[in-house]
Amino acid sequence: MTFSATAILVLALIAALVITAGVWAYTTANRLDRLHVRSDQARNALDAALARRAVVARTVAAVLGVPSADPALFEQSRRLIALADRAERSDWQGREAVENQLAGALSAVDIDSLPPQLVAELADAEARVLIARRFHNDAVRDTLALRTRRLVRMLHLGGTAPLPTYFEIAERVTAAASTGLEVDTVRTSARVVLLDEQNRVLLLRGRDPKVPDVDFWFTIGGGVESGESLRAAAIRELHEETGYVADAAGLRGPLWRRVAVFPFNGELIRSEELFFALRVRNFEPKPAKLDFIERRSITGNKWCAPADIKDLDHSGETVYPYHLDELLAEAIAAADADIDPEVRSIR
Template identity: 85%
Template structure:
């Protein structure tokens, strides 16, 4: 049996179409799988942020109840009840309860709370806001692909349930529902500096107003007007360590962190972007510390993950949190040829 040239051409076109459709279906199914994983991770992160706010809410309630004012005791009782309900509610009912908790927290007179608890509450609210936006962005991207007709017709999404948006009220203030007045809002460029032994450089410091509570942190600081993130990172690196580096060698930003904290008598909201940089080990010799930095930076250390964990366990907090677990990611970024995708951390 022989085939004409036309038949062969038609068969070739059909085969090419089937192969193309198969490749498209395979890549689309893989992409959907990654989007579902991203949505699940974003939901877990949002759940963790909401859980932390509930814990801080109970701490606020404890302070209010200890003031022995009947109105405050009732307010504390309601806060505790809402925090408990928020933690026990299923995801379908969570929005309503979390909005009720947010309203209850917004009614708290923060002047009755210790400054550190005020900062904790503001930070918890800011993290909920960021986590909720990351979650809804992930849901949006998943639904945009999952609801396309060819994807639905071919059931490329499998049996995974469609993700849903999480809608809770957002305040426009940086401190969210606390009603807190933030003294300074800034963007910071930070550098995860890694030596040839895969150790990270950390600086030891303290709040000049609270010199007996030390903590550890990465190199970096606020971005000046007119500076890019990379320019600020290189400048801060030189000022705080004496190291001169090329901005093209920075990898990132790989992490984004939003923190609200008291420092030197002010309440600061800082959006921190982290770069990774590989370097040879060197002796830290600050080149240009300002007056506040000279009072607040007290030491430095090249740290392994074990060192970082030991510092945390000793009571000297390391920022960002879980930095011992994040170091491997920073090493991979520093040694990579391209900038990684930025993600949110605590």
């Protein structure tokens, strides 16, 4: 029995299609597995952040509940303790409502009645909850986007793992999370510690348009736009400021959180900055889309090793974040890791 050339070609095409489909199904299943792992890690991080806030809430309640002549403070203390207890005992499905109640009770606390160290502890706990919640919902969104595709559902590539769910709690800007200063702009920024093969970080040189004689250096990044995730903002800012197109899956983090208050272009800005690490091949940055202010304020760029960062600092050109030369090893380890690190506060 012999096969014609046409039959052989048809069989080859069928075999190629089967192989292609198999490779697609295998890679999609592996990607789904990684997304589920990421969702689980994000949920655990959010659970830990919520648990820490409950502990801080009890400490606040203990300070407010010190015997005094003010029955309102005593009642506020009892409510905080009750809500913290309920939050810890609630299952995941019913936890959103009680966490919102706890956040509301904390926002009503007069921080002037608390020790400064406890105010700082409360502010940090609240900020970590917001970061963890955003990171969790980003992971859930990415998982659901792939998991709910028709072919993925038809072929059961997600296996028996339950679908992850969003965790919706109000993002309150409380008195404890503020600086006590009257600021003109409050924003959240996504920043990228961009590393090349030689472990050098790409820094931009800038200046305040109102103070053109003072230069400083900073990492890639900028403000998160309405409805935009931290990762999407980081990728967008990277492209706009350097021309580099990156895959959000390559980002590691957030690994650092920095709250900065600074004057710029005649305004006082409070910025909560979340830093990601990303490894790339060295390239020549060419901005793709700078706005009017950026064109006036960004004046150069440089790939910097720790020694270069020290030289810039010593020359009087400040590098942000502070002590980046010492932090770089941590960013390098994060960029080369398979999982995201735990976020921590820096200056």
